[in-house]
Amino acid sequence: MDPARPILFCGIGTSLHACRVAAYWTHELSQGRLRPLAVESHELALHGPIQPGDQLVVVSHRGSKRFRCR
Numbered sequence: 001m002d003p004a005r006p007i008l009f010c011g012i013g014t015s016l017h018a019c020r021v022a023a024y025w026t027h028e029l030s031q032g033r034l035r036p037l038a039v040e041s042h043e044l045a046l047h048g049p050i051q052p053g054d055q056l057v058v059v060s061h062r063g064s065k066r067f068r069c070r
Contacts, residue, residue: 001055006035010044011059018059 001007007026009019016038023036039048041058050056 001034002053003030003033003035005053005055006037007055007057008044008048009036009038009057009059010041011038012041013061015059015061016040019057022057022059 007023009022009026011017011019019038023038026034026036044050
């Protein structure tokens with residue numbers, strides 16, 4: 001993980017709740033060295049193009065989808 005770049009935890013609904021918990025614990029366990037951010041997947045799709053090198057964790061309640069950056 002690159003501490004200079006934020007880690008985006010992306011989800012919607014209850015998956016977003018899990019992302020918020022993951023972001024909190026990532027910040028706590030790294031003692032503030034990592035910069036996690038929980039983002040609603042719809043907002044990320046509308047406003048944030050994903051670039052190579054971005055650190056993104058996508059949370060799905062089903063766990064059956066696979067995503068990749070193109």
